[in-house]
Amino acid sequence: MSFIKQVLATITGILITSIILFFLFLVFIGVLVQQSSQQATVVAPAKSVLYLSLDYKIVEKTESNPLGDLNLPLYNVEKSIGLNDVLARIKAAKTDDNIKGIYLNPSTVGMGFASLKAIRDALLDFKESKKFIVAYSEGYSQKAYYLSTVADSIYLNPQGSLDFRGLSSSVVFMKEAMDKLGVEMQVIKVGTYKSAVEPFLLNEMSDANREQVTSYLGSIYDSFLSDISQARNQSVDTLKNIANEYLIRNADDALRYKFIDGKVYKDELLSLLKKRLDIAEDKDISSVSILNYGGSPASTSGxxxxxxxxxxxxxxxxxxxxxxxxxxxxxxxxxxxxxxxxxxxxxxxxxxxxxxxxxxxxxxxxxxxxxxxxxxxxxxxxxxxxxxxxxxxxxxxxxxxxxxxxxxxxxxxxxxxxxxxxxxxxxxxxxxxxxxxxxxxxxxxxxxxxxxxxxxxxxxxxxxxxxxxxxxxxxxxxxxxxxxxxxxxxxxxxxxxxxxxxxxxxxxxxxxxxxxxxxxxxxxxxxxxxxxxxxFASILSSSKDKVKMWLFGEELGDYQKYLLDVTKVLKHxxxxxxxxxxxxxx
The missing domain is CATH 3.90.226.10 (2-enoyl-CoA Hydratase; Chain A, domain 1)
Structure with a gap:
């Protein structure tokens, strides 16, 4: 009997301890989330620059990821921000007297061209305030360079790179993999160009699909080149030739073909920014990230x-x-x-x-x-x-x-x-x-x-x-x-x-x-x-799939999109x- 009592007492103790630890965990997360949300509304100090790197995921609208801003042990997650907040904060910075300019520091940019164009247009609007935009990177992807062409000055690390080879669009085909697995995709469709099913039926693009991809990719490329042409005062034909011949392969090439305004190291870039901000060389630059910038409150009238x-x-x-x-x-x-x-x-x-x-x-x-x-x-x-x-x-x-x-x-x-x-x-x-x-x-x-x-x-x-x-x-x-x-x-x-x-x-x-x-x-x-x-409520209501993406999205990396494509097919x-x-x- 005493043995049974000891077992029951042990089980009860474990249950009580687990419940207490669970509630302590919720309180701990709640405090961290509260601190995180407070950090997300930073007021810019005087003579500040708005820092925009875009080395994070840009989604259509900022979503609640309660773990996103927390520095938890053994846990790291890709930060994200909504396009709506990026645009709103750039607009707010335009009239913020404490923000004197924008430091644009992109390398790779993970978003579509329409979203990229929206941010570029917002930066062009910001320039109407007569405030400066300076771009600097150790390596520009094509999208990063396209965005950076709005800047007053574009700088590149002397040993850095600038990618400019023309646009490319690729499709992953899975027919052979499906055949090896013994899975047949039965397709019923309407539309000559309705090629959503092709990756499961073919190992390459159909003629109709290649025609439409060539058409829309060419249209996007024309807009891409036109905007760069206006910003850098070079003809579209010149830009096409530079891309076709792959003439820009390093920083020296980028400077020779007037794609950048200078080759500088990071310390030299900081000195240039200090001159623009009119602060002493021995002083630190005050900056606020677009991720945390509070901007100005929205209008509540009308x-x-x-x-x-x-x-x-x-x-x-x-x-x-x-x-x-x-x-x-x-x-x-x-x-x-x-x-x-x-x-x-x-x-x-x-x-x-x-x-x-x-x-x-x-x-x-x-x-x-x-x-x-x-x-x-x-x-x-x-x-x-x-x-x-x-x-x-x-x-x-x-x-x-x-x-x-x-x-x-x-x-x-x-x-x-x-x-x-x-x-x-x-x-x-x-x-x-x-x-x-x-x-x-x-x-x-x-x-x-x-x-x-x-x-x-x-x-x-x-x-x-x-x-x-x-x-x-x-x-x-x-x-x-x-x-x-x-x-x-x-x-x-x-x-x-x-x-x-x-x-x-x-x-x-x-x-x-x-x-x-x-x-x-x-x-x-x-x-x-x-x-x-x-x-806080998002933690309790989050679906199993959403939590998996929070926890493992970064580890999956580029493979995440392929996994999602397959799961979409199986679900829908x-x-x-x-x-x-x-x-x-x-």
Missing amino acids: AKIAVLYAYGDIVDGEGSVGQIGGDKISRQLRKLRRDKDIKAVVLRVNSGGGSALASDVIWREVELIKKEKPIVVSMGDYAASGGYYIAAAADSIFAESSTLTGSIGVFGLIPNFKGLLNNKLGIHIDEVNTGKYSSLMANPDKPLTAEERSIIQMEVNRTYSTFMERVANGRKMNVEAVDSIGQGRVWTGKQALDLGLVDGIGNLQRAIGAAAAKASLKDYQLVELPEKEDP TGIQARLPYQIEIY
């Missing part, structure tokens, strides 16, 4: 314009942070429609698409808002396929010249694991059905019959017809015209303007201005949605309106 951010994959249901949940976004749109204080809505879309059904659910709410108040779409790096679907009904659509949009097409993707399960693993599945089609798309080791494939094809065709009708009605075009520029083809924002798919080239601020004009507003305040989660089977594969331009 009518309200809501900016609703919709970014990530479009999924059925609520979705999670970094996804566009059909139910969640449509509910937020419905609230904005009913809110009398909201006079106009700007829908910020950055998505390559996803669920066709969820896209239509969101489209419906955009259509309803338009009947009661102005709604304008601002496109980010992507607003393609389902991303274009949800934008089509808006009063006006604005895109950056390098936004990837269009991709009006639909596909169905049904994996068949028969070879993997039966031949590789020795797993077999048997079934009993009450109807001819009871197990349609339900049995993972049974290929589609001709009749089943025909049924799914009809549904894909029907979804494509609906998609085209939505676009035709929203853009005041006929269905035949939409089909001629549809077929799953991807266009840049510049090309989409010529085709009538968007109304203008411009950033989020232009879209907000257009919404204000349509609502006849001169004074207004902005309301950004969805609201940022409370950091069925009828999809999705951008072709993961588009990367570098």
Whole structure:
């Protein structure tokens, strides 16, 4: 009996200790999160420079990562900031008397060209204050150099490098790997250019896909060269020749071809900054990072314009942070429609698409808002396929010249694991059905019959017809015209303007201005949605997948995107309106 008592007492002690330690852990995290959030609102001291390196992840809107700013043992995570906050803080620095200039220190830049263009435009606007921008790096990637060309002076480490070879876009094909695994991807699609499924069917680009990639990559390259040409006072033909011949391979070359204004070491750069700031050589430079800069408080007067951010994959249901949940976004749109204080809505879309059904659910709410108040779409790096679907009904659509949009097409993707399960693993599945089609798309080791494939094809065709009708009605075009520029083809924002798919080239601020004009507003305040989660609550509510990305995202590195691509395929089977594969331009 005494033994049992001792065991029970030990178990009770362990339980009580575990509970106490758990609550102490929550308190500890809470204190750290509070300290972290306090650090994120720094007021710049006098004669400061705003430090902008962009060696962190730029997302569409700042998300709550309660572990992101904590220095925990054995834990390191990539810092991130929303494009919305980057732009807002640069704008605030323009009128902040304590900020005398910007120190731009990029090397590699991990974002699309549309987001990059938005930051570049914000820096150009900052220069109107007559404050300086100085760029310095030990090595410029092409995107980093493109951004740096806004600077008054560009400096490079004497032993550094500057990459300028022209743009490239690549696709990872997995057909051979799927064959070796015994997995067959069964595809039903509409659209000659709807190439989202090609990585699972081919080992190289189809002719149609190569045609569209060549087209949109060339359009982005033209804009890229045009902006650099204006900034560095060199002709586009000269820049093309420098890139084609790979004439810049080191710092000496960069200076010879006037891509930089000087070769300096870091100590020399700091001396140059001190002269600009008019401070003594023996004094330290006061700087504040864009990650922590508090800026100035937003206006709280006037009518309200809501900016609703919709970014990530479009999924059925609520979705999670970094996804566009059909139910969640449509509910937020419905609230904005009913809110009398909201006079106009700007829908910020950055998505390559996803669920066709969820896209239509969101489209419906955009259509309803338009009947009661102005709604304008601002496109980010992507607003393609389902991303274009949800934008089509808006009063006006604005895109950056390098936004990837269009991709009006639909596909169905049904994996068949028969070879993997039966031949590789020795797993077999048997079934009993009450109807001819009871197990349609339900049995993972049974290929589609001709009749089943025909049924799914009809549904894909029907979804494509609906998609085209939505676009035709929203853009005041006929269905035949939409089909001629549809077929799953991807266009840049510049090309989409010529085709009538968007109304203008411009950033989020232009879209907000257009919404204000349509609502006849001169004074207004902005309301950004969805609201940022409370950091402490985010710990308790975080999904298992989100925590995994927090903890292992950095360790996975570049392989993370390939893992995500595969998991998307396995999760989001069925009828999809999705951008072709993961588009990367570098």
